[in-house]
Amino acid sequence: xxxxxxxxxxxxxxxxxxxxxxxxxxxxxxxxxxxxxxxxxxxxxxxxxxxxxxxxxxxxxxxxxxxxxxxxxxxxxxxxxxxxxxxxxxxxxxxxxxxxxxxxxxxxxxxxxxxxxxxxxxxxxxxxxxxxxxxxxxxxxxxxxxxxxxxxxxxxxxxxxxxxxxxxxxxxxxxxxxxxxxxxxxxxxxxxxxxxxxxxxxxxxxxxxxxxxxxxxxxxxxxxxxxxxxxxxxxxxxxxxxxxxxxxxxxxxxxxxxxxxxxxxxxxxxxxxxxxxxxxxxxxxxxxxxxxxxxxxxxxxxxxxxxxxxxxxxxxxxxxxxxxxxxxxxxxxxxxxxxxxxxxxxxxxxxxxxxxxxxxxxxxxxxxxxxxxxxxxxxxxxxxxxxxxxxxxxxxxxxxxxxxxxxxxxxxxxxxxxxxxxxxxxxxxxxxxxxxxxxxxxxxxxxxxxxxxxxxxxxxxxxxxxxxxxxxxxxxxxxxxxxxxxxxxxxxxxxxxxxxxxxxxxxxxxxxxxxxxxxxxxxxxxxxxxxxxxxxxxxxxxxxxxxxxxxxxxxxxxxxxxxxxxxxxxxxxxxxxxxxxxxxxxxxxxxxxxxxxxxxxxxxxxxxxxxxxxxxxxxxxxxxxxxxxxxxxxxxxxxxxxxxxxxxxxxxxxxxxxxxxxxxxxxxxxxxxxxxxxxxxxxxxxxxxxxxxxxxxxxxxxxxxxxxxxxxxxxxxxxxxxxxxxxxxxxxxxxxxxxxxxxxxxxxxxxxxxxxxxxxxxxxxxxxxxxxxxxxxxxxxxxxxxxxxxxxxxxxxxxxxxxxxxxxxxxxxxxxxxxxxxxxxxxxxxxxxxxxxxxxxxxxxxxxxxxxxxxxxxxxxxxxxxxxxxxxxxxxxxxxxxxxxxxxxxxxxxxxxxxxxxxxxxxxxxxxxxxxxxxxxxxxxxxxxxx
Numbered sequence: 001x002x003x004x005x006x007x008x009x010x011x012x013x014x015x016x017x018x019x020x021x022x023x024x025x026x027x028x029x030x031x032x033x034x035x036x037x038x039x040x041x042x043x044x045x046x047x048x049x050x051x052x053x054x055x056x057x058x059x060x061x062x063x064x065x066x067x068x069x070x071x072x073x074x075x076x077x078x079x080x081x082x083x084x085x086x087x088x089x090x091x092x093x094x095x096x097x098x099x100x101x102x103x104x105x106x107x108x109x110x111x112x113x114x115x116x117x118x119x120x121x122x123x124x125x126x127x128x129x130x131x132x133x134x135x136x137x138x139x140x141x142x143x144x145x146x147x148x149x150x151x152x153x154x155x156x157x158x159x160x161x162x163x164x165x166x167x168x169x170x171x172x173x174x175x176x177x178x179x180x181x182x183x184x185x186x187x188x189x190x191x192x193x194x195x196x197x198x199x200x201x202x203x204x205x206x207x208x209x210x211x212x213x214x215x216x217x218x219x220x221x222x223x224x225x226x227x228x229x230x231x232x233x234x235x236x237x238x239x240x241x242x243x244x245x246x247x248x249x250x251x252x253x254x255x256x257x258x259x260x261x262x263x264x265x266x267x268x269x270x271x272x273x274x275x276x277x278x279x280x281x282x283x284x285x286x287x288x289x290x291x292x293x294x295x296x297x298x299x300x301x302x303x304x305x306x307x308x309x310x311x312x313x314x315x316x317x318x319x320x321x322x323x324x325x326x327x328x329x330x331x332x333x334x335x336x337x338x339x340x341x342x343x344x345x346x347x348x349x350x351x352x353x354x355x356x357x358x359x360x361x362x363x364x365x366x367x368x369x370x371x372x373x374x375x376x377x378x379x380x381x382x383x384x385x386x387x388x389x390x391x392x393x394x395x396x397x398x399x400x401x402x403x404x405x406x407x408x409x410x411x412x413x414x415x416x417x418x419x420x421x422x423x424x425x426x427x428x429x430x431x432x433x434x435x436x437x438x439x440x441x442x443x444x445x446x447x448x449x450x451x452x453x454x455x456x457x458x459x460x461x462x463x464x465x466x467x468x469x470x471x472x473x474x475x476x477x478x479x480x481x482x483x484x485x486x487x488x489x490x491x492x493x494x495x496x497x498x499x500x501x502x503x504x505x506x507x508x509x510x511x512x513x514x515x516x517x518x519x520x521x522x523x524x525x526x527x528x529x530x531x532x533x534x535x536x537x538x539x540x541x542x543x544x545x546x547x548x549x550x551x552x553x554x555x556x557x558x559x560x561x562x563x564x565x566x567x568x569x570x571x572x573x574x575x576x577x578x579x580x581x582x583x584x585x586x587x588x589x590x591x592x593x594x595x596x597x598x599x600x601x602x603x604x605x606x607x608x609x610x611x612x613x614x615x616x617x618x619x620x621x622x623x624x625x626x627x628x629x630x631x632x633x634x635x636x637x638x639x640x641x642x643x644x645x646x647x648x649x650x651x652x653x654x655x656x657x658x659x660x661x662x663x664x665x666x667x668x669x670x671x672x673x674x675x676x677x678x679x680x681x682x683x684x685x686x687x688x689x690x691x692x693x694x695x696x697x698x699x700x701x702x703x704x705x706x707x708x709x710x711x712x713x714x715x716x717x718x719x720x721x722x723x724x725x726x727x728x729x730x731x732x733x734x735x736x737x738x739x740x741x742x743x744x745x746x747x748x749x750x751x752x753x754x755x756x757x758x759x760x761x762x763x764x765x766x767x768x769x770x771x772x773x774x775x776x777x778x779x780x781x782x783x784x785x786x787x788x789x790x791x792x793x794x795x796x797x798x799x800x801x802x803x804x805x806x807x808x809x810x811x812x813x814x815x816x817x818x819x820x821x822x823x824x825x826x827x828x829x830x831x832x833x834x835x836x837x838x839x840x841x842x843x844x845x846x847x848x849x850x851x852x853x854x855x856x857x858x859x860x861x862x863x864x865x866x867x868x869x870x871x872x873x874x875x876x877x878x879x880x881x882x883x884x885x886x887x888x889x890x891x892x893x894x895x896x897x898x899x900x901x902x903x904x905x906x907x908x909x910x911x912x913x914x915x916x917x918x919x920x921x922x923x924x925x926x927x928x929x930x931x
Contacts, residue, residue: 054162058532066609079833081888086113086150093783093818122147126176135452152360154232154338167625167685170591170607177627189216189228197925210234229341238333261857272318277732282319287409299487323369327420336362351438358431376744379555383745388731417489504550514540528581570598627683660855774827853902866898
């Protein structure tokens with residue numbers, strides 16, 4: 001039973017007291033600023049132009065601040081051919097490990113899509129819509145990190161996206177440690193635009209149909225009001241792994257032809273591992289004899305799709321088969337509708353009452369391989385061992401398919417006859433905002449109330465109930481019937497399958513209520529311009545809850561991790577910000593925010609910066625910021641997590657004499673418990689760089705940056721837990737070495753790891769040429785990571801350029817370089833764009849100087865995952881002023897994603913290289929504008 005988080009007694013009057021305290025503090029800061037200004041002001045300060053840049057609440061006369069901000073225009077989005085906000089943002093060079101692709105449908109956050117700036121996790125990247133928050137996705141990534149789902153935002157309503165690449169906790173709140181993505185939608189619209197598009201892969205699958213209507217009426221300046229809405233509907237068909245069966249390693253789990261042993265192909269099923277003492281979960285089934293060796297059941301040749309299999313080969317190596325090719329999706333089926341609407345009404349001198357509404361409903365269906373009948377997993381009372389010991393899944397001594405009569409035989413079997421495990425997520429998102437802004441004397445103000453929420457239903461079929469499986473296999477008098485397996489599965493009734501594989505479900509909800517109030521003005525004229533001041537206050541209440549999947553709280557669903565949480569946070573905050581152009585060449589800025597959590601945690605987070613402009617064409621800038629994030633309900637509340645990851649077992653490796661078959665990373669269950677003693681995360685971020693604009697058509701920015709996060713909340717190190725013996729092992733010890741059996745589960749807690757430090761350099765170059773009657777625009781973004789260190793105790797590891805950190809990123813890895821190079825040619829009614837996307841190679845180790853994660857059949861390590869480069873092409877033709885045709889081709893040269901045997905987010909490919917798994921993809925579209 002879950003309980004709400006304990007609240008302090010002062011909660012009854014906490015909101016009024018905290019807001020009063022914050023306003024009083026802000027007033028004192030304001031009085032100090034006004035007092036200082038009176039000593040210098042000779043005349044009324046100049047009014048500021050109303051240009052507000054992400055990362056500041058002070059309107060400015062230019063968009064370059066002391067902080068690096070990447071502004072993405074609508075044209076830059078359109079030229080890539082991406083049809084959703086999430087797909088585009090995950091191509092940014094500043095996005096890293098920990099981002100959540102829609103294709104990872106069997107993950108904890110399946111159906112959602114999130115961005116992870118700097119590779120610090122989606123939970124440390126704040127996503128805003130028009131400068132304000134949204135409710136988080138109902139399912140936490142890895143069962144821990146709450147994040148904003150990008151797929152709820154209608155792309156056609158997007159005007160631009162601003163990405164703030166340094167810490168912004170002093171402006172927006174404690175969860176902006178890695179930076180901010182501010183998606184800015186249209187503020188008004190008059191007329192109507194109808195868009196439609198159809199996409200199809202080069203293999204004639206993955207059909208994507210999309211239609212959008214944006215319509216508005218009224219003019220705020222002349223009519224005093226404006227209202228518009230954008231409706232976005234679409235459907236994308238699933239792509240099966242089998243649809244890519246001729247695309248080398250992408251469409252098969254059988255990678256033996258590429259130099260790997262069957263025992264090192266993680267998606268090839270049925271193989272006997274560790275000398276026949278493990279593995280063997282094929283479509284025919286296998287059991288252990290009295291000597292602990294696997295014995296295959298008959299029928300392999302009729303059940304597998306891999307040629308050359310027979311009863312004889314099955315007895316020697318296991319019945320090899322390719323379940324991913326038969327059952328698993330490469331990309332899930334999606335159906336969605338997104339709605340956004342805005343209305344605004346003018347009053348007085350520059351006043352505006354506005355309201356925004358948003359609604360999204362998205363259904364995602366993902367099919368995965370059949371369940372096994374054994375294994376190890378966890379639930380709140382600890383690990384479950386269905387492999388060996390008293391909890392082992394066995395065939396009864398009298399079971400008709402038991403090849404060893406009279407013995408209760410431990411069974412390995414992949415339940416192909418039950419069918420694939422299918423996950424269906426239906427998520428509804430809502431957002432309502434009402435506010436008023438305007439001028440009061442010399443002040444500009446903006447205040448609003450926001451409510452947002454999500455309601456997600458997760459339904460699953462094809463999973464096996466552990467107790468029912470034990471009964472149907474091990475009890476001849478089982479009320480549900482006797483389960484016949486392998487070659488005899490055709491003898492089963494539907495009633496038996498309903499008994500052992502019931503439909504299960506979970507429900508997740510999140511909500512956000514927020515009230516904010518902000519004011520700004522220019523105080524006085526300094527030598528470089530007006531001194532700007534902004535201050536404000538904010539209250540927000542967030543809640544997150546997840547009921548566990550049916551029966552997982554009892555550990556009764558085979559192989560399915562447990563995740564549940566429930567909690568509410570109230571946060572009160574106040575901030576003040578100054579922008580001081582003290583000289584024509586020098587601008588100083590500073591901000592201070594205080595966040596107070598109802599649980600008692602609170603902290604002031606400052607930010608300071610400067611911009612020095614010695615000449616019109618060059619500027620030098622730098623910033624320093626601090627961040628703070630209190631534990632969320634999934635980390636210190638009620639609940640827990642049992643998930644799966646890949647881990648290397650040094651104990652088994654040593655016991656086998658470094659046998660490559662035992663030294664590679666294999667899947668294990670990770671059981672993580674909440675920790676009420678967690679401390680808040682804290683961070684410090686630095687940036688320094690320069691901006692060059694030698695001509696009106698040339699610009700160059702280079703920024704070095706570093707983020708250091710201390711008291712980092714993470715799952716305890718899997719490697720440390722294994723070294724400390726906090727594991728559940730199978731009974732197949734090597735050479736009689738006690739405690740060397742295959743790892744089934746690892747026990748950890750959420751802990752405050754010592755620190756993480758990420759450092760790198762961002763470069764952005766833009767050039768425009770006038771060539772004859774047309775115009776050529778070129779731009780390049782390059783992110784180079786210098787360090788990605790994680791320190792625990794006395795140990796520091798660096799993940800740059802490697803496959804790590806596998807604990808939290810599905811072994812996606814940390815490429816050192818990501819580069820996007822784009823060109824656009826415009827001439828009259830035509831425009832053509834091309835974008836080159838480059839992702840650096842990865843050393844196939846868990847860390848720098850660490851252990852290799854995979855080996856070839858001859859024992860040689862797989863040293864590298866190759867770099868990956870794709871080219872996307874798009875074009876537009878304005879046939880008339882009202883009618884436009886457009887088309888795009890992604891991955892024009894049909895590049896195949898490099899073979900990656902270690903990641904488990906995709907079958908033999910890295911999720912970063914997803915376009916190389918899909919292949920060439922075509923989209924055609926049309927737009928009609930109604931006057």
